[in-house]
Every structure is written in C-alpha cells, then in structure tokens.
C-alpha cells in the first residue's frame with residue numbers, strides 16, 4: 001500500500017513494513033533547486049520504497065519525474081527540460097557495505113532521513129550542466145545558422161552556384 005508523501009521517514013519503521021510512497025512535491029518546496037531554475041511552479045512526481053536487501057541492509061529506491069523551465073545558455077529564452085531518473089541508496093550503512101554494494105549511502109539522523117533533500121539532490125544532479133535548446137528549437141538567429149550550415153554540408157558549392165544562376 002502506498003502512503004502519503006512525507007518529508008522525513010523513520011528508516012527502521014519503513015524498512016520493516018516495506019513502506020512505499022507516491023506523491024507530488026512542489027518545486028517551491030525545494031529551495032536550492034528552485035534557485036537554479038527559471039520558475040518554481042513545476043511539480044515533481046515521486047515514488048519511492050524502503051526495503052532490506054539480501055544481506056539485510058536498509059535501502060531506499062525510487063523514481064523522480066519532472067519537467068523544469070531552465071534558461072537556454074545560447075538564446076537566453078526559457079526551455080523545458082524533462083527529468084526522469086531512478087535512484088537507489090543504502091541507508092546508514094558502514095563503509096565496508098557501501099564499497100561491497102556499489103551504492104551510495106544516505107546518513108540517518110536520529111533514525112530519520114529527509115526524503116525531500118534526497119530528491120532535491122537527485123534533481124540537481126540530473127540537470128544538464130549547460131542547458132541549451134537543440135539548434136532547430138533555439139532562437140531565429142541560431143536556427144538560421146544551422147540552416148546555412150546544413151545547406152553547405154549537403155550540396156557542393158558548385159551545385160549551389162548553378163542553382164543560384166538558374167534562379168536569376
């Protein structure tokens with residue numbers, strides 16, 4: 001059964017009952033991420049669950065989906081970036097288990113983890129380092145540039161000249 005989306009989870013309790021959650025976080029609740037995107041109106045769809053793996057380690061795994069407005073670094077207009085990522089972390093594991101499992105670890109504080117923090121980190125990692133439209137979607141100057149480049153690449157210059165003469 002899926003519960004309502006909590007901000008913090010009691011790791012011991014949730015791993016014992018295989019707690020499973022599904023819900024929506026508002027981007028405005030994730031202040032670090034909200035500061036690096038163009039507007040904070042977006043919703044973030046989240047599912048996650050707790051379990052113990054085959055050697056008894058507590059694990060959280062889940063999915064984050066969203067569509068965020070970033071600034072294109074070429075034309076400075078808003079562009080939409082879809083984010084769809086999976087995560088899986090050990091919870092409060094020791095170094096040996098972290099190395100053996102190949103998973104990253106989330107520290108537990110007083111028995112709890114902050115799920116919003118974890119999801120915010122995942123989203124920040126999933127953002128493109130430099131956001132840019134595809135050429136054809138960028139502003140007119142840049143999309144014209146690519147048209148010219150394409151024409152030069154596709155046709156040899158003599159053919160282009162011949163065509164130009166024919167048009168005269």
Ligand SMILES: [Zn+2]
Nearest residue numbers: 072075133138
């Ligand atoms: Zn652009």
